[in-house]
Amino acid sequence: MTNRIVVLGGGTGxxxxxxxxxxxxxxxxxxxxVDQDDDHLYQPGxxxxxFGLSRPQDLVRSRPAxxxxxxxxxxxxxxxxxLGAEQVLLSDGVTLAYDVLVVxxxxxxxxxxxxxxxxxxxxxTVHTFYDLDGxxxxxxxxxxxxxxxxxxxVVDMPIKCPVAPLEFCFLADWxxxxxxxxxxxxxxxxxxxxxxxxxxxxxxTLSGLLAEKHVxxxxxxxxxxxxxxxxxxxxxxxxxxxxDLAVVVPLHGGAAYVDRxxxxxxxxxxxxxxxxxxxxxxxxxxFVIGDAAAIPTSxxxxxxxxxxxxxxxxxxxxxxxxxxxASFDGHTNCFIESGFGKAMLIDFNYDTEPLPGHYxxxxxLPLLSPxxxxxxxxxxxxxxYWHSLLPGRDVPGLTAAMPTAGKHMxxxxxx
Amino acid sequence: xxxxxYAGTPVTVTEEGFYLDPDQWREDMAPEIARDAGIDVLTDxxxxxxxxxxxxxxxKGTGPTVRALGRTxxxxxxxxxxxFPKGPAKLAARIAGIPKPxxxx
Numbered sequence: 001m002t003n004r005i006v007v008l009g010g011g012t013g014x015x016x017x018x019x020x021x022x023x024x025x026x027x028x029x030x031x032x033x034v035d036q037d038d039d040h041l042y043q044p045g046x047x048x049x050x051f052g053l054s055r056p057q058d059l060v061r062s063r064p065a066x067x068x069x070x071x072x073x074x075x076x077x078x079x080x081x082x083l084g085a086e087q088v089l090l091s092d093g094v095t096l097a098y099d100v101l102v103v104x105x106x107x108x109x110x111x112x113x114x115x116x117x118x119x120x121x122x123x124x125t126v127h128t129f130y131d132l133d134g135x136x137x138x139x140x141x142x143x144x145x146x147x148x149x150x151x152x153x154v155v156d157m158p159i160k161c162p163v164a165p166l167e168f169c170f171l172a173d174w175x176x177x178x179x180x181x182x183x184x185x186x187x188x189x190x191x192x193x194x195x196x197x198x199x200x201x202x203x204x205t206l207s208g209l210l211a212e213k214h215v216x217x218x219x220x221x222x223x224x225x226x227x228x229x230x231x232x233x234x235x236x237x238x239x240x241x242x243x244d245l246a247v248v249v250p251l252h253g254g255a256a257y258v259d260r261x262x263x264x265x266x267x268x269x270x271x272x273x274x275x276x277x278x279x280x281x282x283x284x285x286x287f288v289i290g291d292a293a294a295i296p297t298s299x300x301x302x303x304x305x306x307x308x309x310x311x312x313x314x315x316x317x318x319x320x321x322x323x324x325x326a327s328f329d330g331h332t333n334c335f336i337e338s339g340f341g342k343a344m345l346i347d348f349n350y351d352t353e354p355l356p357g358h359y360x361x362x363x364x365l366p367l368l369s370p371x372x373x374x375x376x377x378x379x380x381x382x383x384x385y386w387h388s389l390l391p392g393r394d395v396p397g398l399t400a401a402m403p404t405a406g407k408h409m410x411x412x413x414x415x
Numbered sequence: 416x417x418x419x420x421y422a423g424t425p426v427t428v429t430e431e432g433f434y435l436d437p438d439q440w441r442e443d444m445a446p447e448i449a450r451d452a453g454i455d456v457l458t459d460x461x462x463x464x465x466x467x468x469x470x471x472x473x474x475k476g477t478g479p480t481v482r483a484l485g486r487t488x489x490x491x492x493x494x495x496x497x498x499f500p501k502g503p504a505k506l507a508a509r510i511a512g513i514p515k516p517x518x519x520x
Binding site: 156157220222224236237251267268296 | 480481482483486487492493495496500501502517
């Protein structure tokens with residue numbers, strides 16, 4: 001009998017998982033990908049839109065056009081997953097039965113969960129760049145901004161691409177310098193974390209960079225309210241941060257159908273998943289890739305890319321009744337735009353924090369240090385995304401397992 | 416690692432006062448840890464959060480974040496800040512005798 005694989009989500013994870021499975025299994029399986037629209041957004045490009053460095057229309061392509069021949073694509077909202085009956089109910093009344101389900105529906109922005117964030121001042125004094133409409137509106141707001149306090153705020157973790165708000169600060173420093181009004185602009189980065197970033201070595205470098213670029217850092221701030229008309233962030237602890245323009249990264253949760261599917265998700269709608277095999281803990285025939293998974297990695301495209309190899313191998317093994325491969329190591333790789341045509345690169349996994357050195361080996365790109373080469377790498381990555389990563393090919397130099405060759409690894413301490 | 420004495424028993428804690436071994440914790444230690452942290456009286460609402468922290472830690476291996484507490488403890492984030500001022504997730508974890516919550520990446 002032909003096995004049926006249903007892939008929920010036609011973004012980065014769903015597309016590359018479906019393409020890898022089609023390549024590996026051919027006509028042995030019927031693969032159906034479901035998403036609610038036909039807009040595949042190149043999310044790393046959102047950061048550049050507010051600064052006029054990317055055009056919104058260049059970031060969106062057709063979802064099914066990224067899928068290999070032989071894969072079925074359906075446009076529909078997902079109502080819920082019935083784990084017991086092994087089927088997905090779509091809002092148009094159609095039911096899809098599956099032998100294996102791949103959850104790849106990513107993260108959803110939840111601005112309505114923060115008091116005031118969708119209220120008066122939204123799209124006037126309060127903006128975001130985490131969706132295409134928001135990033136486009138912010139381009140106008142930035143171009144009209146002539147001076148004052150620009151506050152960049154992360155409401156709470158987890159968020160997609162945790163370095164993006166820092167990159168926004170670095171690019172804003174460059175942008176206002178180019179416009180000749182940097183002296184009139186105060187830049188403030190407000191984070192719920194106790195440092196600029198979660199990982200100590202990278203946090204030290206990044207807070208050094210913030211200081212160098214005269215970006216004020218406010219830590220351990222849990223935003224309780226965004227007051228757009230009064231121009232202030234109000235923390236749950238009573239602290240206030242005044243702003244003339246706020247760029248807020250809203251709370252994230254999983255896709256809405258996860259909440260409607262008994263037993264599938266956690267309290268935020270992310271799906272509890274084994275961090276090495278990518279098999280969900282909800283049911284053995286449910287696998288999870290990308291931002292939808294509740295695993296201790298960054299929610300980032302690079303993670304999703306590196307997960308592709310493991311999830312495809314494990315779906316194949318599951319269908320063959322073989323033991324799963326616990327090989328995903330949490331590998332994450334991020335270019336961090338630092339402004340003025342330079343970028344930094346960080347590379348880490350579950351066990352190794354971002355370290356200085358070179359990637360992927362001693363003669364590669366510099367790690368944890370701003371360089372023009374990394375900026376070019378980031379720009380070139382868009383091409384690899386559409387032509388190599390989504391089709392499920394391996395990208396040169398980007399191996400699933402984290403390389404250690406060029407890193408300054410710490411000398412083991414004696415205990 | 417430093418040692419602290421609560422309810423007459425020495426326990427191993429981090430520089431920030433978090434327990435390394437949650438099994439060393441007993442309920443009669445909590446009021447003393449709380450007083451060290453500036454909370455004079457533990458009410459039923461405090462205890463609801465403390466016991467929830469321990470249950471979450473036992474199940475997931477890390478303490479919940481403030482946002483998760485607001486969703487799952489039955490106490491709103493606003494009230495959590497009234498009960499455990501400044502940093503509810505960290506403070507409640509300290510009083511509940513579990514390691515510092517790892518938070519997110």
